[in-house]
Structures are given as C-alpha cells and as structure tokens.
Amino acid sequence: MNAPFAPINQIFEPAQLLMKNFLYVCFAGSMLLTACSNNENKSTTIIETSKTDSTIVTRTDTTSAGASAAFDINTIPVTSKEIGKFPYLNAPEGYHYNDVIKSDFENLHFAIKGRLTGIEGKSYKTNIYKNRDSDTPFSPELVDRAYNKAITDLGGVQVSDKILPGEIERIGKKVLEQGNHAYSIIGDNDYTLSHVRTYVLRTAAAEIWIELSLYEGGGYINILQKEAANVPKVSIIKxxxxxxxxxxxxxxxxxxxxxxxxxxxxxxxxxxxxxxxxxxxxxxxxxxxxxxxxxxxxxxxxxxxxxxxxxxxxxxxxxxxxxxxxxxxxxxxxxxxxxxxxxxxxxxxxxxxxxxxxx
Missing domain, CATH: 3.30.1330.60 (OmpA-like domain)
Known part of the structure; x- marks a missing residue:
C-alpha cells in the first residue's frame, strides 16, 4: 500500500516529523478497521479473483521469533458463521477436486507456528486442478487468495505459513507419506517447505483444520475435523x-x-x-x-x-x-x-x- 503522505525530507522540524508519523499510524489503523468490518461474505463457495483484484491479503509470519511458543486453541475465536457440512470447502470457481481420499479417522500432521503437530479425526484429502476446458493456467497466487478469503470469511485463522527446517525429519517421511499428506510436505526443500499454509476454524461443536499446499500447475488440500477415536470393541477369546x-x-x-x-x-x-x-x-x-x-x-x-x-x-x-x-x-x-x-x-x-x- 502506498503511504498516504509524501516522503518526509530533511526540511521538517522534529515536532512536525513526530506529528506526521502519529497521523500516519492513525490513518493506517482506521483503514485496517474499515477493511475488517466489511468482511461479511457468507458463501462457502470459493470464487477466484482476477489479477486486477485490489483485495490485499495480509498474513502474519507465524514462524519467526515466537515460533516455539505453545499453541493454545482457546485463543482462536469461535465463529458464529454458518459453515455448512464437512468438508466445508468447494474448489475455487474454474477449478476442481480429483483423487479424493476420505477417512473416518486418522492422525494427520498440521504445521502450527511452523512445527508439525499430529491431530486426529475424520479427514478429506484431495488434489486441486484447473478445469480442462479453461484457457488459462493454474494460478497458485489466485487459488491461495481464494482459499484465504473463503476461510477467513468463515472465521478461520491462519496459524502457519511454512514448515520449519528439520520438521520432516523429526516426524519421519514415512509417517507423513502413510498419512497421504500433500506431496509438497514430503518434498522437503526450500520451496515446498515455504508454501504450506495451515488454518484452523472453530465452531461451537467442531474444530476444523485445513492444510493448503500449492505449486505451479496444481495443489493439494487436506481438511480434518478433530474427533476422538471411536475404537471398535474386540471381544476377548476365552x-x-x-x-x-x-x-x-x-x-x-x-x-x-x-x-x-x-x-x-x-x-x-x-x-x-x-x-x-x-x-x-x-x-x-x-x-x-x-x-x-x-x-x-x-x-x-x-x-x-x-x-x-x-x-x-x-x-x-x-x-x-x-x-x-x-x-x-x-x-x-x-x-x-x-x-x-x-x-x-x-x-x-x-x-x-x-x-x-x-x-
């Protein structure tokens, strides 16, 4: 965003410089509050925006100084929005899901502040592809923005935007592969580790985790609703x-x-x-x-x-x-x-x- 004031040069006196900076902070704060108050889209269908879309997607780097701090799910607000039925999110307009894998219960690893954490529940995992009849290629940036808007409009919060180095080895590639994670997670290189986003969405009755991984030409999404295991009873042989x-x-x-x-x-x-x-x-x-x-x-x-x-x-x-x-x-x-x-x-x-x- 361009600054609302002309660049400050050497002719300003100290008092004027202080006042100018104060006004700048106030103006930026009011713009942010206005943007937040307009976030009322109730649809769970993701619409792809064009490259001329002026929407600004702001993300916080969750993997810097405070990355090792313990994550508390209670800090995530409970949404009052109607979020529909599991798996909650359709593919963006112009895209489709393919090779869907569903499970009533499994343990998947989601990045939280950059660190992979195992979460159990029912899951929905799939590839994201551009429609075959489309005359434009897959756009990771636009798909990323589409999901970000859809999830945050529902009240979801992004809790990570990358995977920290060493996390793949700490959990084990075989464990992640058996969990059918996005290939970008098990790719374990600088590009793939920095292109995995994690969101969490809380309702009064559910905790939903979303893992999004995009690359040039396609993407992957894992959606898990946290649930306790309903372990089938096995009778004892006498x-x-x-x-x-x-x-x-x-x-x-x-x-x-x-x-x-x-x-x-x-x-x-x-x-x-x-x-x-x-x-x-x-x-x-x-x-x-x-x-x-x-x-x-x-x-x-x-x-x-x-x-x-x-x-x-x-x-x-x-x-x-x-x-x-x-x-x-x-x-x-x-x-x-x-x-x-x-x-x-x-x-x-x-x-x-x-x-x-x-x-």
Whole structure:
C-alpha cells in the first residue's frame, strides 16, 4: 500500500516529523478497521479473483521469533458463521477436486507456528486442478487468495505459513507419506517447505483444520475435523476357545489392547492375557511362541520393535504368574503379516494382534 503522505525530507522540524508519523499510524489503523468490518461474505463457495483484484491479503509470519511458543486453541475465536457440512470447502470457481481420499479417522500432521503437530479425526484429502476446458493456467497466487478469503470469511485463522527446517525429519517421511499428506510436505526443500499454509476454524461443536499446499500447475488440500477415536470393541477369546484353536490349527489369534504406541497393557489387555494362563497350567507340555503384530501406521522398523516389545510384555506377564520361561518365546513381525487390508479402522484393529503358536 502506498503511504498516504509524501516522503518526509530533511526540511521538517522534529515536532512536525513526530506529528506526521502519529497521523500516519492513525490513518493506517482506521483503514485496517474499515477493511475488517466489511468482511461479511457468507458463501462457502470459493470464487477466484482476477489479477486486477485490489483485495490485499495480509498474513502474519507465524514462524519467526515466537515460533516455539505453545499453541493454545482457546485463543482462536469461535465463529458464529454458518459453515455448512464437512468438508466445508468447494474448489475455487474454474477449478476442481480429483483423487479424493476420505477417512473416518486418522492422525494427520498440521504445521502450527511452523512445527508439525499430529491431530486426529475424520479427514478429506484431495488434489486441486484447473478445469480442462479453461484457457488459462493454474494460478497458485489466485487459488491461495481464494482459499484465504473463503476461510477467513468463515472465521478461520491462519496459524502457519511454512514448515520449519528439520520438521520432516523429526516426524519421519514415512509417517507423513502413510498419512497421504500433500506431496509438497514430503518434498522437503526450500520451496515446498515455504508454501504450506495451515488454518484452523472453530465452531461451537467442531474444530476444523485445513492444510493448503500449492505449486505451479496444481495443489493439494487436506481438511480434518478433530474427533476422538471411536475404537471398535474386540471381544476377548476365552481360555477354552484358545485351547480349541490351538488344537485345530496350531495357533490362536488374540486382540490384546495396549497403550497407544507402547507395550504396556490396558485393563482389558490384562484380562485377555489372563485367559492364556489356564491353558498353559492345564497343559504342562504345551510350549508357545508369542508373536506380536501391528497395523501399518508409522515406520516399519518402529512397528517391528513395538511388536516384539508387546510380545515380551505378554511373556513376562505369564512368567510372573508362574509359567516357566522355558515354555515360552517372544517375537514380533510388525505390519509384515496382516490378516486383512489396512484401509479401514476395522481392518487395522484386526491386524493389531498377538498370535499364540504351538512350538
């Protein structure tokens, strides 16, 4: 924006210079307040503006000095606007979505003040393309402005405009790739890291996160509504069922619940392990290989280590209950031997298991 006063030169006296600067600040402040008061667009359809559009998009650099400060979601105002239904945002006029990936529940990483933070909920992820019948190319700048206006008109707030160096390595590229993040995030170069924007939108009932990544020729958008996991209940196999399965096929599959990403047993996990005890006590010649398995979330080497640790937890629990360690061994296979696909929450729950195999 051009200054409303002519450049100050050397002929001004100090008092005049002070007054001129004061008037300038007042004028700029009044212009900003006026612009904010006119932001009343109620539409959730994004309209692309032309290159002659005079709208000024102002963004704060959220990755500078205060980047390490803790983020408090309660500082984001709750919008009173009607925002429609999930995923809330159509593609800009003249553009379209393609290759949509939906999930009822997953953990995606969003940049907050430049640092990647995992957030869980239902998600909608897609590419953004220019319509095929268009005679103009994809414009990252205009698409960026269109989304910025649509989101802020709804009451959303931008909380990051880049990803800080080292964040990709801290989370792990494989984790981000498995989360189907925008390719620009896992690209990990100066251009891509500086072209990822994060917004958050709060309503009285929901917290919505939006990740926008644009480049010459296309773009990506991830939309996630934060929600707690609705973990499907898995019933415990009783001791007589374990014995029956071992006699029939030489192995029994147990779904034993552990703490997330840990090898410590939850309460119902302990109940499941306790069902193994009578089988071993009533069959003193029985020896078992305890084999841990995970779903495919996270890095493969981490999953294998976790599966071994969980198998060892079961083994130690049985030993502490009086079973000789010479009758048991523990190993883990990570996600390398799934029972079913990992495309759904139900499938992943089936793949997270412990198998008892006759030795």
């Amino acid at each position: 001791a007589d069922e374990i014995k029956s399965e071992l006699d029939k096929s030489g192995k029994a599959v147990l779904h034993i619940n552990f703490d997330v990403d840990k090898a410590s047993l939850l309460a119902d996990g302990k109940d499941a392990v306790n069902q193994i005890l009578p089988v071993l006590k009533n069959n003193p010649d029985l020896k078992l290989s305890i084999e841990g398995h995970t779903d495919n979330s996270g890095a493969a080497d981490k999953n294998k280590t976790l599966s071994i640790a969980r198998a060892n937890t079961v083994l130690q629990s049985l030993v502490q209950s009086g079973i000789s360690a010479s009758r048991l061994k523990a190993t883990g296979f990570g996600a390398s031997k799934p029972l079913t696909d990992n495309d759904t929450d139900a499938g992943k729950a089936q793949n997270r298991r412990v198998e008892l195999v006759k030795i």
